[in-house]
Amino acid sequence: MIRALRLQRLKPGIFSKISEQKEAAIAAGKSVIDLSVGSPDMAPPPHVKETLLKAATDVSNYGYTLTEGIPELKEAIKNWYKRNYNTTLHPDKEILSLMGSQDGLAHIYLALLDPGDVVLVPDPGYPIYYDGALLAGGELYPMPLREENGFLPIFTDIPGDVCQKAKIMILNYPSNPLAATATKEFFQEAVAFARKNNIIICHDFAYSELSYDGFKNTSFLEVEGAKEVGVEIHSVSKTFNMAGCRLGFIVGNEEVISAMRLVKSNIDYGIFLPIQLAGAAALNGPDDCIKQNALAYQKRRDALVNELARFEWKVAKPKASMFVWAKLPPAFPSSVEFASQLLRETGVAVVPGTAFGPCGEGYVRIGLVQSEELLTEAAKRMGAFIQSKR
Ligand SMILES: Cc1ncc(COP(=O)(O)O)c(C=O)c1O
Structure with missing residues (x-):
């Protein structure tokens, strides 16, 4: 074998x-x-394509980059969070660039899990939540998401011994595949649950900007205390139609970000510089x-x-x-x-x-x-x- x-x-x-x-x-x-x-x-929007094209013609942009993300990108992410979610982030301590949110979702387990640690995952949920945890040697506890509960997990249904062994809880709203959304009240409940049980929340916010009929999605980090217990993973793939560019970011809890930086900097370098510049241009707007x-x-x-x-x-x-x-x-x-x-x-x-x-x-x-x-x-x-x- x-x-x-x-x-x-x-x-x-x-x-x-x-x-x-x-x-x-x-x-x-x-x-x-x-x-x-x-x-x-x-x-992708025209100003993003133009930035990428221009940067790709500059031969000095073809070297290795640092895992962190270039300052222009981190600044754009910081301003994006302030503008859209009234959340303040420290560019060096609370922001890390990713090769798409998938990169973050696959590697967060390597950064945080020890053998036997349990991961609370949504069922149904996006497959990397399961596979990443299994590859890192974690154990899964699927949280059933049922229509009658608005496709939200019921925290009080999770047995006490599972809560004790749980290290990470994955949440994803708007959800793939459920297309369900979450309210600020739900995230407040999640923060309280995480605090009580010493669990890190990782909220996958890949569909943050896709909402309809005037509805606006809530960022997990908008909730008081969220940064103390968790992180949010974001992507330009769906918001700006840049899926092939492989650019995302993880923001929030400083300790989680620093552990992720350690894992990622040992595995690889940063993202191709023209793509980082295009990502910064996308986040800086215009937003129409x-x-x-x-x-x-x-x-x-x-x-x-x-x-x-x-x-x-x-x-x-x-x-x-x-x-x-x-x-x-x-x-x-x-x-x-x-x-x-x-x-x-x-x-x-x-x-x-x-x-x-x-x-x-x-x-x-x-x-x-x-x-x-x-x-x-x-x-x-x-x-x-x-x-x-x-
Ligand atoms: C819920 C969810 N998270 C993350 C991803 C990965 O997106 P990317 O790695 O392109 O940012 C997807 C892709 O379809 C998704 O549906």
């Missing part, structure tokens, strides 16, 4: 299976509409592109949900994120079976809810990652599909 034993803790990714199914559907002559991956399809981006997703959401409703499949309209978390009609007990059949028969690819944890059973995640026209067409095909099974 060549592979390390720790790899046995990982399950094969669902996305490679969906990819095989997509290829099979194409080979069978279907026109595939892919709503499975959460990769933004729209363009952020609203336009969110509005485009809102229109897509409406196109999809309204069309599905015409086929009597009523799914909730999310207030945020770039997904619709659709409860399956009663005729479909298995989300894996639904997604496979749908792709095979109609060419529409969605993700079965169980790809994100057992509590995802009975749901599918539909990504708003195609034009309004294609989403309407996909909804028509999905509607006809469920009607054919009634």
Whole structure:
């Protein structure tokens, strides 16, 4: 056996299976509409592209950079948090750049976990929360997120012995895959729980700027005392359509940031300088592109949900994120079976809810990652599909 034993803790990714199914559907002559991956399809703002282009032509920008992030980027992050969330951050102690939020979510465990430590993870939740913890030798305690509780964890349901062993709790609002949001009151409750049980909270805020109908997402750090117990992870991937650039940042608790810096500086160097400059330009504004981006997703959401409703499949309209978390009609007990059949028969690819944890059973995640026209067409095909099974 060549592979390390720790790899046995990982399950094969669902996305490679969906990819095989997509290829099979194409080979069978279907026109595939892919709503499975959460990769933004729209363009970054013009001033960001210009900054990147200009910086890429300067040959002095091709050397190694420090893990920290350049001062221009840290200043932009500091100002972004002040402007958007009225939160003050110390650029050297409380901010660290990341190669996308995924980098932070994978490495935070190496920085904080000891063998046997428990991680409280959302179920359903974004897969790196689980895989990162398992690779670092942690133990998982999935917190069920149920519709009747607004897809929020119930802290009083977590057994006392689990609380004692827990070192980190992952939260993610707006949530992937649930498209659920959290209030300031919920984060206050989370801070109190973390304080009482000596747990570090890591809030994944990757979808911070994607909100609809005038709703504004709450930053975990807006809550009093949050910085004492946790960190927030942020990304330019979705806000500015820069997913391939691999730029994110982790902010908040000084001790966590310093542990992360130690891990990351031993693993790698910093991010390509032109990308850091482009990220700073994005965060510095102008901000109108952020609203336009969110509005485009809102229109897509409406196109999809309204069309599905015409086929009597009523799914909730999310207030945020770039997904619709659709409860399956009663005729479909298995989300894996639904997604496979749908792709095979109609060419529409969605993700079965169980790809994100057992509590995802009975749901599918539909990504708003195609034009309004294609989403309407996909909804028509999905509607006809469920009607054919009634
Ligand atoms: C909830 C959530 N967190 C983090 C990420 C990773 O984003 P990135 O590494 O591009 O910042 C994603 C990507 O889809 C996500 O959905």
